[in-house]
Amino acid sequence: MTDATAAELPRLVIEGLHKRFGAVAATAGVDLEVRPRELHALIGPNGAGKTTLISQIAGEIFPDQGRILIDGRDVTRMAAYARAGQGLARSFQITQLFTDFTALDNVAMAIQARQGGNWRCFGSARQDRSLREPAMAHLTAVGLGHRADEVVADLAHGECRQLELAVALAAEASLLLLDEPMAGLGPEESRQMTRILQGLKGRYAILLVEHDMDAVFALADRVTVLVYGRTLFTGTPDEVRAHPEVRAAYLGDGV
Ligand SMILES: Nc1ncnc2c1ncn2[C@@H]1O[C@H](COP(=O)(O)OP(=O)(O)OP(=O)(O)O)[C@@H](O)[C@H]1O
Ligand SMILES: [Mg+2]
Known part of the structure; x- marks a missing residue:
């Protein structure tokens, strides 16, 4: 082709x-x-x-x-x-996020999962610039850059929907x-x-x-x-x- x-x-x-x-x-x-x-x-x-x-x-x-x-x-x-x-990536009618983690962590975990990483090692990966920088870019793309360090449980409902979109983008979906x-x-x-x-x-x-x-x-x-x-x-x-x-x-x- x-x-x-x-x-x-x-x-x-x-x-x-x-x-x-x-x-x-x-x-x-x-x-x-x-x-x-x-x-x-x-x-x-x-x-x-x-x-x-x-x-x-x-x-x-x-x-x-x-x-x-x-x-x-x-x-x-x-x-x-x-x-x-x-x-391919999908978002759900009902939000599915890790509520005890920050907005940035949720996106970084999606990037790590995409790269084949192990979520149990996430504590150390949290400081990893190769995860943090692209995660921040996806958060900014959905208008959530200023809320990066908020725990999901403290986000408004609308912000959760924005975050879910950032998680889908982090899967490098097209x-x-x-x-x-x-x-x-x-x-x-x-x-x-x-x-x-x-x-x-x-x-x-x-x-x-x-x-x-x-x-x-x-x-x-x-x-x-x-x-x-x-x-x-x-x-x-x-x-x-x-x-x-x-x-x-x-x-x-x-x-
Ligand atoms: N797992 C399931 N088992 C049995 N019936 C199901 C299942 N999933 C969906 N249905 C039925 O299939 C039909 C289509 O449901 P679906 O959830 O796809 O609709 P929808 O267009 O997304 O509706 P909404 O706008 O309310 O979200 C409904 O009659 C629903 O009850
Ligand atoms: Mg539906």
């Missing part, structure tokens, strides 16, 4: 994906593509299957049918840790799966997170699950609408806003 061909390849391709939990068809035919450096939003009502889809892309659960390709490579049956090696980074944030915190994501946009390929439509329409290059586990529509924010079925299924008349 030439470099030119590789450059045009979508970062992520989902083809005909299906996943059942007993009687529930959580994923019932999803097709989706995330292009290089695209910020692609995934929206849909509660229970539409957004988190289930993210978990399948990350390799935490396996689909019953269909394919997942990262950079043209079929990863459908690949373990989660191996997908991380393909440049394809980010973000599951509701604005969940539980107040209006000002949400605007702050939107600004942060705006800063990351164009540098990473991002699949963003979000219910905050102001953020989605401000940030997304394209939007995929998921309803009952199926792709209903993919288009630009303007196309999505104008789409009658999308309005009926999700947006309501106020948008």
Whole structure:
């Protein structure tokens, strides 16, 4: 494959994906593509299957049918840790951080884990400039540089969401799966997170699950609408806003 061909390849391709939990068809035919450096939003009502889809892309659960390709490579049956090696990182709908450690420590640990280090040796690594300097750069990128030495337990909820993003960046990921980074944030915190994501946009390929439509329409290059586990529509924010079925299924008349 030439470099030119590789450059045009979508970062992520989902083809005909299906996943059942007993009687529930959580994923019932999803097709989706995330292009290089695209910020692609995934929206849909509660229970539409957004988190289930993210978990399948990350390799935490396996689909019953269909394919997942990262950079043209079929990863459908690949373990989660191996997908991380393909440049993939996810953040969770519910924050997962080490609460007794500082913000900087959390990012440094993610860098160390990426380098194959052992967390039990972290005490000495804390002083390691080769971890501290890149960790500080990731914290600054998410607007948390001034809170580097705060223990996570003392951070505000919005700051935890920012920190979680820094942890994902520390994995040296180039394809980010973000599951509701604005969940539980107040209006000002949400605007702050939107600004942060705006800063990351164009540098990473991002699949963003979000219910905050102001953020989605401000940030997304394209939007995929998921309803009952199926792709209903993919288009630009303007196309999505104008789409009658999308309005009926999700947006309501106020948008
Ligand atoms: N592990 C599981 N076992 C059984 N059912 C599940 C499981 N995980 C998800 N489901 C079901 O699959 C459907 C899709 O859930 P999912 O969490 O993916 O939705 P979602 O779009 O992320 O919703 P929300 O916007 O509320 O986060 C729901 O009906 C849910 O109850
Ligand atoms: Mg969800």
